[in-house]
Amino acid sequence: MTAPLHEAHPAGPGRALPDTQQGMRRRNLARVMHTVGAAGPLSRAAVASRIGLTRAAVSTLVDELVRSGLLEELGPERPGRVGRGRPGFALAVSGRGxxxxxxxxxxxxxxxxxxxxxxxxxxxxxxxxxxxxxxxxxxxxxxxxxxxxxxxxxxxxxxxxxxxxxxxxxxxxxxxxxxxxxxxxxxxxxxxxxxxxxxxxxxxxxxxxxxALAELWLGEDTPRDFLHVSAEIGIGAGVVVDGRLLRGTRGFAGELGHVPVRPDGPECACGGRGCLEQYAGEEAVLRAAGLQLGEDRVGLLAGRAADGDEDVRRALRDAGEALGVALTGAVNLLDPESVVLGGALAGLAPWLLPSLRSELARRTAGPACPVSVSRLGSEGxxxxxxxxxxxxxxxxxxxxxxxxxxx
Amino acid sequence: MTAPLHEAHPAGPGRALPDTQQGMRRRNLARVMHTVGAAGPLSRAAVASRIGLTRAAVSTLVDELVRSGLLEELGPERPGRVGRGRPGFALAVSGRGxxxxxxxxxxxxxxxxxxxxxxxxxxxxxxxxxxxxxxxxxxxxxxxxxxxxxxxxxxxxxxxxxxxxxxxxxxxxxxxxxxxxxxxxxxxxxxxxxxxxxxxxxxxxxxxxxxALAELWLGEDTPRDFLHVSAEIGIGAGVVVDGRLLRGTRGFAGELGHVPVRPDGPECACGGRGCLEQYAGEEAVLRAAGLQLGEDRVGLLAGRAADGDEDVRRALRDAGEALGVALTGAVNLLDPESVVLGGALAGLAPWLLPSLRSELARRTAGPACPVSVSRLGSEGxxxxxxxxxxxxxxxxxxxxxxxxxxx
Structure with missing residues (x-):
């Protein structure tokens, strides 16, 4: 009953391995790679002690990984680092291959x-x-x-x-x-x-x-249960549960933009009314601020907000409030450890966050779910x-x- | 990378087994139990072919399970059922133990x-x-x-x-x-x-x-991704994703009752406003129907609705509509294969379902997520x-x- 190492996408490269000797060997190869990747450079003995296999078993696995060009051996370790036995070569993940x-x-x-x-x-x-x-x-x-x-x-x-x-x-x-x-x-x-x-x-x-996966893998102190909210023109969310992305039956999970915020609000292209996108999508915010839809919409909004444009600031404040309502529902359903704003929303965070956070807080009896901003921004x-x-x-x-x- | 066989509750009996020979043996014991449980009575040969192990390996596992009283051997199989070799005894999960x-x-x-x-x-x-x-x-x-x-x-x-x-x-x-x-x-x-x-x-x-777990394990044709909505006085949901219950960071996931339906609606004990429970909780429905809160509230509402009480029917119709709004959000976030009404809601389904379904359908561009009623009802x-x-x-x-x- 080991947890899957890789996000289980049906067509992804991390396909399920059967629970046989051969499957176990492949999983152990993966453990060696991950261990060296996370903590390397490491000696073979250090790898063995970290993953709980014998040094001999690890050496066989390491040899195979070195032959395939996935690991490389650095120079001999300094004598002081090796407790006993012959000096080992430190292993590192290959920067070629x-x-x-x-x-x-x-x-x-x-x-x-x-x-x-x-x-x-x-x-x-x-x-x-x-x-x-x-x-x-x-x-x-x-x-x-x-x-x-x-x-x-x-x-x-x-x-x-x-x-x-x-x-x-x-x-x-x-x-x-x-x-x-x-x-x-x-x-x-x-x-x-x-x-x-x-x-x-x-x-x-x-x-x-x-x-969301970039945040999970590359973010600093990212928890294993979080909601990653991003926007380009639409608003989408990545729901990460126990370190895995929730995809849904058809792969359509995370459509935060179509969560109803005001059930009698304006009609949405999705067929609904008063969806979050009608209040916090880029087009809605531009419209509310009296601006035209063009290229670099985030840059335009962020620039105007920084310059103190009251219409833009009010539009972003209202968008943050609507995000807060929709996220209250999401947090009640999913109980994530945190909410992370990424993508285009990261660039607008200074003007969205205050109203978003206060809306979440006033709708929550206990401590509100923390909301942070992705450092990956639009690169995620x-x-x-x-x-x-x-x-x-x-x-x-x-x-x-x-x-x-x-x- | 085998999927966990058991719902991974931290204090539950299905604890994680390490990826060692010993762990593999324990997982294979579980496979034998599940195979016989799902398809038994089965011969040892049939078990072996179903789980892809040799007959000798399966016999060792079966012997251990029979000794522990978890499997029992029925009488010798009818000769016609065994293709070759000596006649086997059919195995069944024990009804004692x-x-x-x-x-x-x-x-x-x-x-x-x-x-x-x-x-x-x-x-x-x-x-x-x-x-x-x-x-x-x-x-x-x-x-x-x-x-x-x-x-x-x-x-x-x-x-x-x-x-x-x-x-x-x-x-x-x-x-x-x-x-x-x-x-x-x-x-x-x-x-x-x-x-x-x-x-x-x-x-x-x-x-x-x-x-929700009862529905997953005992329901007829229950999918592996669904949302189980139930109510006693509060409204809760069990979110099942890929055959596992989503629990959330603190174990608080599934609080559908506190998803905002109308952000400016009545205050709720949770600290929020306009939560689903304010529209579809038992107290709210009784109040809307002009009835007192007492014991057997579902029986009272169902009885009056069946008798044609227009106030009760209207109150349940409105509750179904509010459920439809909250579930639209949940369906957009989670993309489940279906929604199942269980617990007390199952008994009120005839009067909740029409408005609930039409609300979900009119807020969805494509085919709406199917909503069904649990046959387990309040026994779930x-x-x-x-x-x-x-x-x-x-x-x-x-x-x-x-x-x-x-x-």
Whole structure:
């Protein structure tokens, strides 16, 4: 009854391993990778004592990981660090070898990056310019060009792509390749796998999901139960429970933007009335502040609010209040340890947070759920996508070695 | 990366088993129990082929389970059923041996039952009468008396208690023994373990949680992702995700009754305003219908509604509408496969469901989440508690054998 090491996405790289000798060996390879990744450099003896296996068993596993290029041996350890026996070589996760390629299709930008097994961003390209109402083919063709450039750049540093993960601002089918609807792009039922080069294992997911996973994996002191709220034009949430992302039956979980705030409020495109998006979505806030919808909406709002524009500040205060009402419901249902504002909301936090927090507090008898701001900001989804691939390698190192052998 | 077999309650009987040879053996014992439980009677060969182990490995496991009294061998199989080799004995889960003792402290009743490993209720006692504003000591002393009677009755049938699980209408600490607050009983910070006989392993949990688990384990075609909504005086929900109950950081998840429906609505004891309980809680419905709060409130409302009382019908219609608004938010956040009305709500379903369903449908663009009524009705929490203990035995048969050896 061990907990799954990896977020269990049906099409993700961390597939379930059977409870056999072979499965146990693969899980133990993963334990070695994670242990060295989290606490390395470490000697073989230190790894053995941390994961509770014999030194001989660990050495066999380590040899296999070194052969596959996933771990590397540094120079001999200083004598003082080894208690007894012959001096060991310290082990570290390789900075060459497999890399995760993350990509993001934003409403106003495209981005691609490569992250190595140590978690370092080794290559990164961003292309600004709207994708609103462009058809998927040219956008994805452009994205594929950026992917090729990042892969070439990573190749120059001795890295090879273990997979590609793409964050999109929309609902993705459980096949992890089809964008069912992305209203702010104007896309629906778009199979990205058919538009992208076939050589890389592909995972497509909602940007709010990848943002939440980035917070889980890269945030400072992130708890294992939290709600990650982000926005580009819509408002989405990633619900993380016990270190796993909650996806829902159809993969549609986290649609915080369509939680009713005022049941008789304005009509929403979702079919409902008075949804959160009608009060705290970017369009609603711009409208309430008397501004036009254009590019860099967050920058515009943040700039005006910082300059003391009372209309913008009032609009953001009201948006924070509506967020507070919707989050009260979410907190009552899910009892998370904290709420994290990420994505575009992070940039507006100074003006949203006061009313959001006071609304949550006045609706809660005990201590209110703490609300913090992600330090990843708008980088979250892109980093989450790249780390998705990296975690897949760490969670099943034998799998990526097989992939490399086939490739 | 095997999924946990058992609901992972920190103090529950299905504790995590390490990923070692010993842990693997214990997990395989559990697989044999579950396989025979779900599909038995089965021959050893049939068990082996279903769980993918060799017949020799399965025989060793089966022998251990027969020795512990958890499985029993029926007579020799009819020759026609065995393809080759010597005729086998069909295996079945034992109807003697360990039993789960479930108990419920309701606002208006106490109940205790014993359920055997086959899932049959073998003894059951209910005591009607209000517990409202009685102090915990006499109530729990009375409950302990009922437990002793049920255990004695079960003993007469060759069953011994593997544990006791108690459902309460309130919030329970993560220690699974302390009732933090049960406003409708007037209890707070009550350690039930100190008031109950120490000889039985104890689990205390919220009645909505046990009700949801009963639905998961005993309901017909229950999906693995659903929201179970129940009510006694408060309104609670059990959120089941991928076959596991979501508990939240403090164990407070599922507080659907305090999801805001109208942010400026009447004040609620929780500190909020316009919470669902202010519109669909029993007290609110009785008040709206012009009735007094007394015992058997559901019976009173259902009786009047069936008799065509327009005030009661209108009050229930409005409550259904408020439930629809709150559930729209929950469905958008969690994307469950279905919503199940259980507990007291099951008895009022004919008058709640039409407005609830139409509210959910008109607030949803695609097909609305289906809403059904639990067939377990108000028995859910009691059965869920007893089956909690039974599942603990099935999920770690070696653990219960150790318990028996110590006892």
């Amino acid at each position: 497999p890399a995760g390629i993350g990509a993001e299709v934003g409403v106003d930008h495209l981005a691609v990056c490569a992250v190595d097994l140590r978690g370092e961003v080794r290559a990164r390209i961003v292309r600004h310019g709207t994708n609103r109402d462009r058809s998927p083919e040219p956008v994805i063709a452009e994205l594929a060009g950026l992917v090729r450039r990042v892969v070439a750049e990573a190749d120059g540093e001795g890295l090879w792509p273990a997979g590609l993960a793409v964050a999109v601002p929309g609902l993705v089918a459980r096949d992890a390749r089809t964008v069912l609807r992305a209203p702010n792009l104007g896309w629906h039922d778009t199979d990205l796998a058919a538009l992208l080069p076939a050589e890389l294992p592909l995972t497509v997911d909602n940007e709010a999901n990848f943002g 989804p892109l980093l989450g996508a790249a780390h998705w691939v990296v975690r897949g390698v760490l969670d099943d190192p034998a799998g990526v070695a097989e992939l490399r052998a086939q490739g | 360990p039993a789960g003792i479930g108990a419920e402290v309701g606002v208006d009743h106490l109940a205790v039952c014993a359920v055997d490993l086959r899932g049959e209720v073998r003894a059951r006692i209910v005591r009607h009468g209000t517990n409202r504003d009685r102090s915990p000591e006499p109530v729990i002393a009375e409950l302990a008396g009922l437990v002793r009677r049920v255990v004695a009755e079960a003993d007469g049938e060759g069953l011994w208690p593997a544990g006791l699980a108690v459902a309460v209408p309130g919030l329970v600490a993560r220690d699974a023994r302390t009732v933090l607050r049960a406003p409708n009983l007037g209890w707070h910070d009550t350690d039930l373990a100190a008031l109950l006989p120490a000889e039985l392993p104890l689990t205390v949990d919220n009645e909505a949680n046990f009700g 929490p009691l059965l869920g508690a007893a089956h909690w203990v039974v599942r603990g035995v099935l999920d770690d048969p070696a653990g219960v054998a150790e318990l028996r050896a110590q006892g």
